Amino acid sequence: MAVLLQIRDAVKSFGDQKLLDEASATIYDGVKVGFVGRNGAGKSTLLKALLAEEELDSGEIIRNPKLRVGYLRQHDPFLPGENALQFLMRDSGQPDWKCGEVAGEFEIKGAYLEGPISALSGGWQTRVKLAALLLHEPNLLLLDEPTNFLDLRTQILLEHFLKHFEEACLIVSHDRAFLGATCTQTLDLTRGKLTLYPGPIEDYLQYRDDRREHDERANAAVVAKQKQLQKFIDKNKARASTATRAKSKEKQLEKLQTVDIAADEPTPNMRAPIVTPRQGPAVRCMELAIGYGDYAVAKGINLEIDHGQRAAIVGDNGQGKTTLLRTIVDSLPPVSGEVRWGYGCEIGVYAQHVYSSLPPDQTVLEYLDRVAKPGTTTQEVLAGAGALLFRGGHVKKKVSVLSGGERARLCMAGLLLGTYNVLILDEPGNHLDVETVESLTSALLNYKGTVIFTSHDRHFMKNVATSVIEVRDGSARNYGGDYDAYVYAVNKEIEQGERELAAARKKLAGPPVEKLGKVAKPAVVKDERALRKEMTNLERTIAKLDQQKKDLNAQLLQSTDPKKALKLHEELTTVTEQLSNSEDRWCEIQADLEGWDV
Known part of the structure; x- marks a missing residue:
């Protein structure tokens, strides 16, 4: 196994903070490595050093002469008015058919491939960047937080890509589910x-x-032994008869050493607002249409979320998850229909943009004192700040000098100091490291109120959600299964699309061709009549399975019983797989018959 990169005794400091302290590691060809560490530990700095964009204070990075690095760029490398196909051809120098083929692996087709990139969401633009990486044929991929702002479907597509990518990867991520899968x-x-x-x-x-x-x-055990030896030495060293033994024990004591254990780094300790549990519906959406002005992103929404539920809103980017949340909390007026909250609901909101709109001239303590519930003592405010790691002099820091992660923590601290019995959280994990997200998870599991939230963090979603609302194809509905069932369904859809793409490629490739351009004859000649008969039977089977799939989809949409919905989903998965296999076989027979007609 060849060595691609070797880090030897790397040292790098910023001011008084030593990010790399004689750090060493080796990256081998074909190995996928997850790169973890706390926020601010120096992961991004090391990546820059590997890319030769940052110099080490001392130490060295040894690169294999055949190393070809592919780096997922966070900035936009696109030209104004450029479409995805034009960008891929310009960036890679590859022909249009090759660029289209690789783009298809990320489901970049039709308008997504040939329309302007500026019209694509951030998740779709990330897909285009990943396709560009693949076209350069790197043997080491460097990915820095690749799942940030990616919807579930794009995350799974990226996972599938990495699983089939045979070269090495170094992936910085706080997403444990993503790292575990890749x-x-x-x-x-x-x-x-x-x-x-x-x-x-x-x-x-x-x-x-x-x-x-x-x-x-x-x-x-060492400390206990040390005490025992020291006690013997103190008791016997002054006696002539036992001094020799005491001297021997002193030598034993000198050899006993404890292992250095680094003190735990401070971790957040969030506590959710203490509220009285309530019964019945917390919020109802009735014939709701959401969007902007007269344009409806989704309509015909009829939802009911009960008190005490933790409802996860899921769906692809651009389908309307955040629009639904904003409409529910009345920061965006509905296009039509009605949102009705239950009596006594106190609503606290954490939105994606909140941390960027904090008052810059206020200190941490001043902000928390202003947003805390009336009657909160200074000691309680300081305790809330300390729980989110604002301790000592940090409470006097101005908002203007806080990092993105610190501002996000400050917003969360303010929210948890309130008396809200309903929490609306839009991507709460963004800008929070894994330890802070774990603390938030624990707080929400102990919370007696209602939570309605979106997140791209699968580990967080799986642990927090008690119900799932899917926004898709211009509507929103209660999903019958749990979050695991939803992830499974998205995975199967992607796998089916990959099978269809493979079948289409096989059909386009046609039968094998000899050097003289003639069709190569199969080793075993099949009976054409038998193949045509099988093809006819397959067409009947495909029609039957297609109808079953439509019927099961309709039943699943109408089902309100979770157990029944899960059973329907399992049946739908089986039928979908049978349908895909039948269609693949039909394509194979068609290719054989076309080969004979040449």
């Missing part, structure tokens, strides 16, 4: 040191906890 090794950056673990993220986290527990037990 990476076989884990690189950790903590206190300037790099640790490369030969296993996936969950195994590494377990190893880290087990190792710490082992070291703590070993240290406790």
Whole structure:
């Protein structure tokens, strides 16, 4: 296995903070590595050093002469008025058919391929950038938080791409589900040191906890032994008869050393508002149409969310998830229909843009004191600030000097200091590191109020959601299954699309051709009549399965019973797979028959 990159004794400091402290690691050909560490640990700095965009203070990075790095660019590399196909051809120098073929792997087709890139959402533009990476044929991909702002479908498409990508990857991400699905090794950056673990993220986290527990037990045993030896020495060193033994014990004591265990880094400790549990509907949407002006993004929405539910709103980017949330909280007027809240609902909102609209001249303490519920003492405000890691002098910092992650934490602290019995959270995990998201998860699980939220973090969604609302194809409905069932369904849709693409390519390729241009005869000549008979039977089967699929879809849309909906979903999955297999076989027979007609 060839070495692609070697980091040797890397040192890098910014002011008094040492990000890399004689850090070393080796990246091998064909290995996918998940790169983890706390916010501000220095992961992005190391990536810049690997790309030769940042110089180390000391140490070296040794690159294989055959190294070809592909880096997922965060800025927009597109020209004004350019479409995706034009960009891919310009960026890669590849012909249009090759660019279209690679774009198809990310479902970039039709208007998405040939329409202006400026009209595409951020998630679709990321798909275009990924297709561009693949066209350059790199043997090492560097991806820095690739799942940020990507919807579930695009995340899964990226996972499928990485699973089939045979070259090496180094992926920075806080998304444990994504890293677990794509990476076989884990690189950790903590206190300037790099640790490369030969296993996936969950195994590494377990190893880290087990190792710490082992070291703590070993240290406790060493300390106990030290005390025992010291007691013997103190008692016997003055006696002539036992002085020699005491001297021996002193030598033993000198050899006993404890293992250095780094102190835990501070972690957030969020506490949700204490509210009285309520019964019945919290909010109803009746014949609701959402959108902008007279344009409806989705319509005919009839939803009911009960008190105590934690409802996750899911769907592809651009389908209207945030528009639905904004309409529910009345920050956006409905196109038509009505949103009706239950009696006594106090609504707290965390929106994607909130952290950027904080008053810049206020300090952390001044802001929290202003937004806290009436009667909150200064001590309670300080406790709320401390729970989100604003401690000591940090509470006197102006909002204007806070980082994006600190502003997000400040908004969350203000929200949790209120008395809200309904929380509306739009992408709460953005700009929060994994430890802060874990703390938020625990707080919401203990919360007795109602939560309506969107998120691209699958680990967070899976643990928090008790119900799922899907926004899709111009409407919104209660999804029959849980979040795992929804992820499974999206995965199957993508797999079906990949099978259809493979079948279409096979059909376009036609039968194998000999050097003289004639059709190669099969090794075993099939009976044409038998094939045509099989084809006729397949057409009947396809028609039958297609009708079954339509009927099951209709039943699933009308179902309100979760158990029945899950059963219908399983039946639909089976029928869809049978239909796909039948269509693939039909394409194979068609190709054979066309080959004979040449």
